[in-house]
Amino acid sequence: MSQDLTILLTRGLVDTAYMVGASSAISFLAGLPLGVILSITAPGGILPNRPVYGALSLLVNVGRSIPFIILMVAIIPLTRILVGTSIGTEAAIVPLSVSAIPFVGRVVESALREIDDGIIEAALSMGATPLEIIRKVLLPEALPAIISGLTLTVISLIGYSAMAGAIGGGGLGDIAIRYGYQRFMPDVMLATVIALVLMVQFFQFAGDSLSAKTRHDKKG
Amino acid sequence: MIRLDGVSKVYRVSDPGGTAKKNFHALRDVSLEIENGAIYGIIGRSGAGKSTLIRCVNLLERPSSGRVFVNGVEMTALGDGQLRAARKKIGMIFQSFNLLANRTVYGNIAFPLELDRWREREIKDRVKEIAQLVGIEDKLAQYPSQLSGGQKQRVGIARALANRPDVLLSDEATSALDPQTTKSVLGLLRDINDKLGLTVVLITHEMEVIKEICDSVAVLDAGEVVEEGPVLNVFTSPLKGVTKELLAQVTKTQLPDSFADLKFLRERDSRQADVLLQLSFFGSAAARPMISDLVRKFDVDVNILVAHIDHIRATPYGTLVIQISGDEREDALDYLLDMNLKVKVIGYVARSNDTAH
Numbered sequence: 001m002s003q004d005l006t007i008l009l010t011r012g013l014v015d016t017a018y019m020v021g022a023s024s025a026i027s028f029l030a031g032l033p034l035g036v037i038l039s040i041t042a043p044g045g046i047l048p049n050r051p052v053y054g055a056l057s058l059l060v061n062v063g064r065s066i067p068f069i070i071l072m073v074a075i076i077p078l079t080r081i082l083v084g085t086s087i088g089t090e091a092a093i094v095p096l097s098v099s100a101i102p103f104v105g106r107v108v109e110s111a112l113r114e115i116d117d118g119i120i121e122a123a124l125s126m127g128a129t130p131l132e133i134i135r136k137v138l139l140p141e142a143l144p145a146i147i148s149g150l151t152l153t154v155i156s157l158i159g160y161s162a163m164a165g166a167i168g169g170g171g172l173g174d175i176a177i178r179y180g181y182q183r184f185m186p187d188v189m190l191a192t193v194i195a196l197v198l199m200v201q202f203f204q205f206a207g208d209s210l211s212a213k214t215r216h217d218k219k220g
Numbered sequence: 221m222i223r224l225d226g227v228s229k230v231y232r233v234s235d236p237g238g239t240a241k242k243n244f245h246a247l248r249d250v251s252l253e254i255e256n257g258a259i260y261g262i263i264g265r266s267g268a269g270k271s272t273l274i275r276c277v278n279l280l281e282r283p284s285s286g287r288v289f290v291n292g293v294e295m296t297a298l299g300d301g302q303l304r305a306a307r308k309k310i311g312m313i314f315q316s317f318n319l320l321a322n323r324t325v326y327g328n329i330a331f332p333l334e335l336d337r338w339r340e341r342e343i344k345d346r347v348k349e350i351a352q353l354v355g356i357e358d359k360l361a362q363y364p365s366q367l368s369g370g371q372k373q374r375v376g377i378a379r380a381l382a383n384r385p386d387v388l389l390s391d392e393a394t395s396a397l398d399p400q401t402t403k404s405v406l407g408l409l410r411d412i413n414d415k416l417g418l419t420v421v422l423i424t425h426e427m428e429v430i431k432e433i434c435d436s437v438a439v440l441d442a443g444e445v446v447e448e449g450p451v452l453n454v455f456t457s458p459l460k461g462v463t464k465e466l467l468a469q470v471t472k473t474q475l476p477d478s479f480a481d482l483k484f485l486r487e488r489d490s491r492q493a494d495v496l497l498q499l500s501f502f503g504s505a506a507a508r509p510m511i512s513d514l515v516r517k518f519d520v521d522v523n524i525l526v527a528h529i530d531h532i533r534a535t536p537y538g539t540l541v542i543q544i545s546g547d548e549r550e551d552a553l554d555y556l557l558d559m560n561l562k563v564k565v566i567g568y569v570a571r572s573n574d575t576a577h
Contacts, residue, residue: 122318125278125311126332126383127304136334140322216363217321 008175009191015089016171016199019161022093024154027100031153032146034060034101035108036134042113046120046130056105063102068160071099092169096160100153107149111142144215151207155200162196172196222254222277222387222419227286229272229443246272247283248443254436256291256386259413259420261430261451263466264440270423273440274389277421278310279303291386308336311380311418315392317372319364325351325375326360332383346382353415354378354408370401377408381416388412390422394429406432427470431455431532439463452532456500457562470530493568494545495553496525500562502537510559511542517555520546541566 034056040046041053066074072095076086079094115138123137139146165173172192180189229247234240246269254260264270275281276288279295288295293306319328326347333343351357354374364372373393380388390409394402410433413420424430430437430451437454439447441462447454458464501510511522522542529538544552556563 116316116318118314118316118318119320121280122312122314123331123335124280125307125389126335126379127307128335129304132335136331137320141320143322214322217365 005179005188005191008179009172009188009195012170012172012175012192013195016158016161016165016173016196019089019092019096019164019169019171020154020157023096023100023157023161024150026093026097027104027153027157028150030097030101031104032108034105035112036138038105038109039112039138040130040134042109044117046124046133060102060105063099064106066099068095068099068163071095072164087168089170092161092164092171096157096164099160100157103156104150104153107153108142108146111145111149112138114145115141144211144217147207147211147214151203151211154203154207158196158199158203221256221289221291222252222260222421223289224250224252224273224276225287225289226251227273227276227283227288229269229276229281230284245443247276249286250440250443250445251286252438252445252448254419254421256419257413257417258435259410259422259433261434261437262421262423262440263425263427263430263437264423265462265466266425268440269443270425270440271391272443274391274421274423277387277389278307278312308332308383309385310387310389311383311385312389312391313373313376313380313393315395317364317369317376317396319372319375319379321364323363324360325356325362325364325367328364328375329360329378329382332379336383347378350378350382353381353412368401369397370405373397373401373405374408377405377412381412381418385418387419387421390420392424393422395424395426402429403432409433425466427466431470431530439466452502452535452537455532456502456537493570494543495549496541496543496566496569497553497556498564498566499540499542499556500537500564501540502532502535508559510556510561511540514544514552514555518546518548518552520544520549520552543569 038053038056038060041049041056043050043053045053072092075095075098078098079086079091082094083090085091119137119141120133123133128136161169161171162173162176165171165175165177168174172195176189176192179185180192227247227250228245231244231246232241233244235242250273262270262273272281276283277290277295279288279298283296286296290306290310295303295306298306320331323331329347329350330343333346338346347360348357351360354377356371356374356378359367359371359375364375367375376393377388388409393409394405397405406429409420409422412418413433420433422429422434434451436449437451438445439454439460439462441460446460447458447463454463455467458467499510511524514520514522522544524540524542526541527538528540529536531537546552553563553565
């Protein structure tokens with residue numbers, strides 16, 4: 001393997017990290033409030049609201065049922081508006097984020113739903129406001145589950161980012177297609193696969209240990 | 221003082237199998253007055269409406285009709301913000317403890333104080349003080365999952381008391397605990413009631429709990445208060461069937477199965493009949509050697525079938541089921557009726573029947 005190839009792979013790794021990092025950050029920031037609103041407006045939540053819950057839930061379901069490869073193409077106009085181009089690493093961040101936001105929303109919603117109603121009732125009995133319940137009860141109590149869910153999101157985004165590479169998004173997927181597949185360079189293909197596996201392993205490990213560290217509801 | 225004024229709660233429930241909605245009356249026109257500083261028990265079987273009733277005090281459940289007053293404030297008339305402020309002065313503990321799993325013991329006790337915007341310095345002092353009161357000062361750095369049930373409930377009590385409430389609501393707080401832990405937690409509640417003078421309202425399905433710490437008791441059945449009064453009165457002269465049933469848990473006055481085939485006679489003055497009666501006594505009457513008095517004064521034999529003697533707080537009380545035979549049994553009965561005892565003639569049984577043991 002030449003020096004050029006090493007530079008190429010490093011470049012791909014950085015691009016992938018950038019795409020995944022940025023789209024993860026955006027989807028967490030948008031998905032967290034989405035999940036909170038879903039959970040509190042759900043029937044039996046602390047501020048039940050059927051129309052809001054129904055509308056958001058529908059939106060999330062629609063978002064999640066569109067295959068990523070189709071979503072990527074379908075929202076090209078939106079991508080153009082937001083980043084000025086539909087090709088390249090930055091352009092890939094838009095569909096990646098859009099596809100991950102509903103996922104994060106559901107992950108957060110289900111994490112919050114796991115919290116015992118009794119704990120919420122106890123907080124209400126102490127005169128907590130809905131906002132205080134969200135900030136001091138729901139989110140801290142669900143933190144380990146949320147971290148696990150976010151880990152899952154990051155790993156899915158690594159996979160999707162490789163797919164974005166196929167339509168000129170850059171990154172490891174792009175390199176694997178253009179060099180490994182189209183130019184018959186199996187060593188490049190292998191190198192990108194190893195890099196992706198290592199990335200996934202790293203995030204899974206980091207996520208698991210962070211989740212365990214914040215979890216105190218088990219003995220020991 | 222806590223006052224419930226004609227409180228009713230109606231739920232709309234769907235008919236099983238059908239689409240029609242039905243009204244379910246969880247509470248029907250409940251009126252209660254609870255004195256400041258009292259330990260007031262509400263007892264009933266499961267489904268009697270106890271949980272709904274206690275939640276109507278701090279309005280976790282809003283009554284469908286009726287009014288609730290706590291210390292002169294009409295809770296049912298408060299807006300959201302005022303209600304939250306009022307709740308900060310009403311502590312509550314739960315059967316399942318409901319502690320925050322991801323906060324330490326310290327964090328749990330500090331929680332209501334954070335909600336009430338206390339300064340960090342003051343929170344620290346108060347948490348230490350209250351942890352000492354309930355005996356968990358060495359557990360502050362631990363998480364609830366590391367504690368036993370009794371310790372968890374002590375944390376729950378500490379959390380409920382941290383903000384110096386006037387009222388403590390206890391929702392089956394000892395039902396998940398073993399008998400010994402139950403005793404120590406109840407002892408703690410009584411201690412706190414003595415020391416801090418706060419009013420305790422508790423719900424339970426166990427007469428033992430009422431007997432152990434309550435001053436007054438209300439018996440709830442199908443959403444209605446069927447009996448109410450000082451514990452001693454209700455214990456020694458229960459009026460309603462539900463009460464008697466619940467009391468049977470602690471007094472065991474029912475005849476053992478071996479007496480089930482006793483032949484009861486209609487005629488009280490049958491020459492063949494023995495009198496079977498139940499005596500309840502409490503206070504000084506319990507100290508009198510009543511049975512030997514009876515045998516000495518009259519020409520009768522007394523056979524004790526069931527006996528139960530216990531204490532409510534410091535007052536002894538007991539129940540006896542005795543069988544009196546002999547020529548002067550009617551005189552003996554009159555004598556007993558004259559004494560300061562609660563006497564209930566269960567019936568007359570045929571002497572010839574060899575059933576007495």
